[in-house]
Amino acid sequence: MVSAPGRVNLIGEHIDYHGLAVLPMALRRRIRVAFRPRADNRIRAVSAGYGMREFDWTPELSPAPAGDWENYLRAAAQAVSREWGAGVGVDAAVISDLPAAAGLASSSALMVAFTLALLGANRRRATFEELMEALPEGEQFVGTRGGGMDHAASLASREGCASLIEFDPIGLRAIRVPEDWGFLVAHCLKMAEKSGAAREAYNARRAAGAAALARLGAASFRALLGGGGSVGGCWQADAPAPQGCPLVASLVGQTLSSVNLTSDERNAFEHVTSEARRVSAAVSAMERGDAALFGRLLLESHASLRDVLQVSCPELDRLVDAAMQSGALGARLTGAGFGGCAVVFAAKRDMPAVRQGLAARFYSKTPVVDPDTQMIDAEPGPGALHMEMP
Ligand code: NG1
Numbered sequence: 001m002v003s004a005p006g007r008v009n010l011i012g013e014h015i016d017y018h019g020l021a022v023l024p025m026a027l028r029r030r031i032r033v034a035f036r037p038r039a040d041n042r043i044r045a046v047s048a049g050y051g052m053r054e055f056d057w058t059p060e061l062s063p064a065p066a067g068d069w070e071n072y073l074r075a076a077a078q079a080v081s082r083e084w085g086a087g088v089g090v091d092a093a094v095i096s097d098l099p100a101a102a103g104l105a106s107s108s109a110l111m112v113a114f115t116l117a118l119l120g121a122n123r124r125r126a127t128f129e130e131l132m133e134a135l136p137e138g139e140q141f142v143g144t145r146g147g148g149m150d151h152a153a154s155l156a157s158r159e160g161c162a163s164l165i166e167f168d169p170i171g172l173r174a175i176r177v178p179e180d181w182g183f184l185v186a187h188c189l190k191m192a193e194k195s196g197a198a199r200e201a202y203n204a205r206r207a208a209g210a211a212a213l214a215r216l217g218a219a220s221f222r223a224l225l226g227g228g229g230s231v232g233g234c235w236q237a238d239a240p241a242p243q244g245c246p247l248v249a250s251l252v253g254q255t256l257s258s259v260n261l262t263s264d265e266r267n268a269f270e271h272v273t274s275e276a277r278r279v280s281a282a283v284s285a286m287e288r289g290d291a292a293l294f295g296r297l298l299l300e301s302h303a304s305l306r307d308v309l310q311v312s313c314p315e316l317d318r319l320v321d322a323a324m325q326s327g328a329l330g331a332r333l334t335g336a337g338f339g340g341c342a343v344v345f346a347a348k349r350d351m352p353a354v355r356q357g358l359a360a361r362f363y364s365k366t367p368v369v370d371p372d373t374q375m376i377d378a379e380p381g382p383g384a385l386h387m388e389m390p
Contacts, residue, residue: 002120003032003390004112006104007153008185008343008378009334010162011301012279014309016147017206018213018221019167020276023283024149025177026157027098027185028381031109032390035092037121045073045114047094057081057089057118063141067196071142072107076114079138080122083130087122099376101191103335108150111139112384128156128385132170157383164283168222178289182348183378185334185341186323186358188315189366192340202336205309208268215259221272271309275301295330295345302332302342311337319362326357343378351377 005026012022038044044054053070055061059081064070080086092114098106115135119126126134132155136148152165152172161174177183192198209221218224261269278297285294302320306312316333323331323344334343346354355375363374384390 001032001034001390002113002116002384003030003387004109004116004154004384005030005157005381006098006106006109007150007157008104008183008341009149009153010183010343010345011282011297011332012149012275013301013305013332013334014205014209014311014336015221015272015275015279016149016165016167018147018209018272020221020225020272021164021166021279022147022149023162023164023175023279023286024153024157025162025183025378025380026153026383027104027376028379029096029098029104029376030381031094031096031098031106031113033092033094033113033117035090035117035121038089038091041086041089043073043077043089043092043118045090045092045094047096050094057086059086061141069110072110073114075138075141076111076118078141079111079115079134080118080124082137083134084119084122084124084126087118087124090117090121092117099187101340102185102187103192103333103337103340104185105150105154105335107142108135108139109154111135112151112154116384128152128172129170131155153383155383155385157381158386159382160380162286162380163383164279168220175283175286177286177380178291180348181286181291181294182346182351184344184346184351184354184358185376185378186319186344186362187341187374188313188319188339189374190313190315190339192336192338198336198338201311201338204264205268205311208262208264209272212261212265212269215261215265216269221276225273225276267308267310271304274304274308291329291345291347295328298330298332298343298345299324305333305337313337313339315339315366316342319358322358322361323354325361326354328354 007024009024016022041057046052050069057077061074061078100106135151156172157163158174164173282297319342320331327350328344328346330345
């Protein structure tokens, strides 16, 4: 048996795919895979509610129809073939207590867990770094050009901690969550399906950011931020920007306004650079236990995702407002947006009141789906590589 948790991203949205640091934490909800190696290359997996899938594990796999969960199994098999070579298949059963299409990285958790099952069946050991080479690439097989945040958080988070994830090279620093801080993941009841229109919209945001970068003649956002986007970068949020920081220089010198960016490119650029700054500030706020500042940063992040990058929806905006009216210190959409969940931050002692407030202000006005998936207490749990028992 292997398992991999979902994650909630606390802050740092739509920037991991540009190589900028993000701050998620692993949830205690997970996908579990019970498996048994086979003698041949057949992969057979069954999941309650999703049915059974089977295929031969060959080195080059083609995708199943879009939206079919078999794609995640194929993506895992493909990732393993690319990095370690194909091997014997498995008979597997998959169970989950992680809501799907909620922005909680259930698809990445499935891919992580199934990859670990295939490696286990073939008695192969893999390091965090090796897995991080293989997994984000493999998910692109499914059609989403995502970043590596979800896989890193699902693999290597530490109990009681948020994970500051940096890229190029991949690294994860555990940041202890203050004991009296509470997080709730609340579903806006609009599904954030990753196939279809939301996938196109996600990929378009990524492309707009990359196009803005190319027009500015910069190699990467990291280069532009002068190493910022890693927390040690020159563009620290809580200190005045030092002279000589390339991003600040280009902004002050109005390079940006003289470059002919489309409005989508300008918006993506503005969101990405400001969000990188908020991640840096949020990490220091968490380390100092400054809950008021942390909450404000979450709200600023939501405003940028709503108004600048435009990946929110009315349901998520209403949910965030309802959380703030109910005593939260901050709230924002989490994950790609277009539906799914918001993360709500409050003092732990205020959480019962926040829940009640959300039930009255938000959920009483919408059709009830499943109370178990509407509001989830987000306690920071361990990643797949640091778990005692799957
Ligand atoms: P969700 O919405 O949880 O699948 C996606 C990406 C992340 C990140 C966020 C936006 C995948 C697998 N995940 O998360 O890498 O880019 O959107 O911050 O593509």
